[in-house]
Amino acid sequence: MVYYLEQHKFFDDRLNIVKKISSKFWIGRTYIDGKSTEKSSKTLDLAKAKKILFKWYQGMEYKRDEGIIIHDIQFNKLFKKYIDERLVNKDTSFTKNINITFNAFFKEFFHNRKINTIVKKTILEYVKWRIEKFRKLRKKVITKSTLDQDCAMLGGFFTWCYENEYKSKQLRVSKRWIKEIKSDVKDEGTSRTYFTIEEYNKLLKNSRRRVKESITIHNNKRYYFDREYLHQFIIFSTHAGTRVGETLNVKWKDVKFNHHKQKNKCNLKIEVSGKTKGRKIYTYFGSYYALEKIKDLFKKYDMKISKDDYVFTHNFKRGLNELLKDCNLKYTEENGRTLRRDAKSFRNTYISWMLIRGETHEVISKNCGTGVSNIEKFYSKHIQIDKFKKQLTELSNYKSLYQ
DSSP states (O other), X not given: OOOEEEEEEETTTTEEEEEETTOSSEEEEEEETTEEEEEEOOOSOHHHHHHHHHHHHHHHHHHHHHTOOOSOOBHHHHHHHHHHHHHHHOOOHHHHHHHHHIIIIIHHHHTTOBGGGOOHHHHHHHHHHHHHHHHHHHSSOOBHHHHHHHHHHHHHHHHHHHHTTSSSSOOOOOGGGGGGSOSOOBOOOSOXXXXXXXXXXXXXXXXXXXXHHHHHTSOOHHHHHHHHHHHHHHHHHHHHOOOHXXXXXXXXXXXXXXXXXXXXXXXXXXXXXXXXXXXXXEOOHHHHHHHHHHHHHHHHTTOOOOTTSBSOOSOOHHHHHHHHHHTTOSEEEETTEEEEOOTHHHXXXXXXXXXXXXXXXXXXXXXXXXXXXHHHHHTGGGOOHHHHGGGGSOGGGOGGGGO
16 A cells, blocks of 8 residues: 655654645654654655755654653543543542543543643633633633642642653643633632531531431431431531541441540541541541431341442432521521531531630641641631530530430
């Protein structure tokens, strides 16, 4: 089979200058590190093509000798490799979120851009594009936290690229770059939404009512299972202080039940993993109580539990939203702003209650896997300690907080 109409070899046959059937221009072809690479001279004149392609070839040789990356890879192709590697080595909810964001946004914007052509300016262009994309899709202003998360995902990816020698220069993506974009971005503030004792009791009371109604009104066993499961998820999360992703990553084999003669002193020791590297935590009795109830629930439905099974196998987002709206706790007001509550609010509640009880920032930081500075910045400055301290002097004494 004839591939070329004409070809000329140079530099001991290391450079081929060829005329392809599919192209009218002279093309240079060479092999670097066992991989073929080529360049079009964009000219019909052989003499001019030789001058252009000799210079290109010598440049490629120089890059190889200096250890400079030659075979640049397209963004989408390399990002898929990055996700596949994370799914094997770090199969977390955050990795799944990265994959979702890649398919929804990164893939469309970065597309076939070569990794080594992406610089700070490219990231700023992406942020501008993302703001406008969100505005068109949702008809509202994107939040800063969403853009921060995108930057964190891209930052992790480009660090991986540099460490694995796909990118010649490290690109440290910074959230501060967002401030350079002159566009509307909604800053949600620095506080974290949490539940007061009264609000939390109201939430559990309404949750328990909904569990009973699933039988007395709806006569639906599936409703009963889902609502009871959600009820125990709420109790566990509030008394463990884990991130949502960490909670959903917990398997039965990660949990050690610490029994005690005094029931309210029973607790759990759990190996958690998620956003940060794995750590061991100790929970309050409420979490112990919740997992015992989940075991009873599974037994009631003749569902076997394996040590390799996840404790929480459901996505509680829909059910939790329905519950929060049902008891008018979905939104709360703070300093003139409307803040939304979701599953993250249970961890925020745990941290807030620990601060109210007088626990040190260092202890909370260690158990929650976050920095002391974050405790100060996002929680302690925003809590009305005097208002709730009398109600929360001893968390384990409050039976209503875990039933």
